[in-house]
Every structure is written in structure tokens, then in C-alpha cells.
Amino acid sequence: MCYSGIGYSRLIDGEEHTFGVSGKLIMNALVMYDHQTDTLWSQFLGKGVEGPLAGKTLDLTPLIHTTWEAWKAAHPETLVLDKRGRYQGDRYEGYYSSSEPGVIGERVEDGRLHTKALVVGVNLGDISKAYPIGTLAKQSVVNDEVGGVGVVVVFDRSSSTSVVYESRAGDHSLTFEAFGEEDGLCSMLRDRETGTIWEAFTGVATDGPLAGTRLKRVPSHLSFWFAWTDWNPETELYTGDG
Structure with missing residues (x-):
């Protein structure tokens, strides 16, 4: 929807995570989730928005x-x-x-x-x-x-x-x-x-x-x-x- 590809490291506090597409949108932008905790992550912010890791920020790549x-x-x-x-x-x-x-x-x-x-x-x-x-x-x-x-x-x-x-x-x-x-x-x-x-x-x-x-x-x-x-x-x- 936004024509944006943004890269992030999958390491969170030293632990590797894998991600999928939640099917949700925030202001037209993709919302990801991680398979380990089901936390929802904003693509544009690279930040956990809901779930156990809410408030955590991914490192940009x-x-x-x-x-x-x-x-x-x-x-x-x-x-x-x-x-x-x-x-x-x-x-x-x-x-x-x-x-x-x-x-x-x-x-x-x-x-x-x-x-x-x-x-x-x-x-x-x-x-x-x-x-x-x-x-x-x-x-x-x-x-x-x-x-x-x-x-x-x-x-x-x-x-x-x-x-x-x-x-x-x-x-x-x-x-x-x-x-x-x-x-x-x-x-x-x-x-x-x-x-x-x-x-x-x-x-x-x-x-x-x-x-x-x-x-x-x-x-x-x-x-x-x-x-x-x-x-x-x-x-x-x-x-x-x-």
C-alpha cells in the first residue's frame, strides 16, 4: 500500500526471531508478527505495538x-x-x-x-x-x-x-x-x-x-x-x- 521496503535485523535482545505478515494494517502500512512471541510489529516504525515485546525496537538494516x-x-x-x-x-x-x-x-x-x-x-x-x-x-x-x-x-x-x-x-x-x-x-x-x-x-x-x-x-x-x-x-x- 505504501510502496515501501524496509529492512530490520531479526535479533532482539540477542535472540533471533522469524517474522510473518499479520494481515493487519496501521495507517496503510504492513504489520508484521514474530513467530516466537506473536508480538505485532509496525513496518514503518520497526517497533513492537502489541504483545509481549511491545515497545521494543528493531535495528534498521x-x-x-x-x-x-x-x-x-x-x-x-x-x-x-x-x-x-x-x-x-x-x-x-x-x-x-x-x-x-x-x-x-x-x-x-x-x-x-x-x-x-x-x-x-x-x-x-x-x-x-x-x-x-x-x-x-x-x-x-x-x-x-x-x-x-x-x-x-x-x-x-x-x-x-x-x-x-x-x-x-x-x-x-x-x-x-x-x-x-x-x-x-x-x-x-x-x-x-x-x-x-x-x-x-x-x-x-x-x-x-x-x-x-x-x-x-x-x-x-x-x-x-x-x-x-x-x-x-x-x-x-x-x-x-x-
Whole structure:
């Protein structure tokens, strides 16, 4: 309903848990349950909302939302989880293209973007910020700040892949630009301070003074605008001026 994939560690207080889909929704977002305690967990919050582990918070695991073609090209030896079901194709395809905000409507009406506009959402500290895909498609590298933390948002138009990093390496505060971008493919970055070359979607420096350094990932995820604002009503919005 929200077009969001969010990753969490399955370790809770050092114990591994397994999860399933409860069939419930909170503000149109998935509610999980764990098989060990039957606690219900909010997908957007990563927090137990009902049951023995209510109030516990899962640790975020950064993910990348990309195409199979782009992933396979970057990771040719990858494994894939394929649980074949009875559905062929995406049964939500019509919903994605409609203006319908979920199945229960939106809680917060925020007219800054279209209800179903896709955004890359970031939460750092008490601050949330959304980066519209429509804006990122025109500006593949965004140097910005969220909650006092310098970040760089990278977007590859050819695969609609986004990733966010802290824009700091050791004692270096860095400003990034696309390096060798061609036909919308942004696969490499260069920082202006040291001239180091970085892989855009691993955050690893491959050439230059900082070679071998890895940028710290900032957890982020795609979301429809209506869902992001429902869960983050005070969100900031990147407008392309940064």
C-alpha cells in the first residue's frame, strides 16, 4: 500500500526471531508478527505495538530498491529468494497508478506533492526529510543536511536506484559530484575536497587519497508521499535548491 521496503535485523535482545505478515494494517502500512512471541510489529516504525515485546525496537538494516537487471549486473553471483505463489505479475499495478491513498485513506493531507508521488525518505534523530524521485531524476547527486548530519543522496535514473550516505570520511567533510555519468547511469562519485573516486552504490573509495574507505550508509526507503507524511507529519521536503 505504501510502496515501501524496509529492512530490520531479526535479533532482539540477542535472540533471533522469524517474522510473518499479520494481515493487519496501521495507517496503510504492513504489520508484521514474530513467530516466537506473536508480538505485532509496525513496518514503518520497526517497533513492537502489541504483545509481549511491545515497545521494543528493531535495528534498521539498509536496503537498496533497484531493478533485477541492475542488481544482477552489480552482483553476478547473487542468490535470490524465490517463493513461487499463485499470482503472476504485480496485482497492485492498477493501484500504483491510481490516486487512491491506500485502503483507508490518508491521515495527513499534505499538498506539497501529489498523493502518490514517490519519495526517498530519511530519518535522522528527530528530523525526517523526503527527496522526491521526480527531483532526483534531474539532480542525480544531492549534497544536503538532515538533523545536523551531512548527507549525500545518490540516484541512478537508469534503474531508479537511490542510496544515502553520511558525507564524511574520518576527519573529512565531503561534497560529492557525479563522475563519468552517462545516459542517466550514475555509478561513480568524486569528492571535491580530495578528488577521491567512489563507487556510488557501495560507498567504497576506489582511487585517490581516501581509497579503501567506505562511506556510512544512512537508512532510507521509498514511499508514496501520502504514507510518508502520515508517519512523518513534520517532514522536511527537498525542493531541488540544495
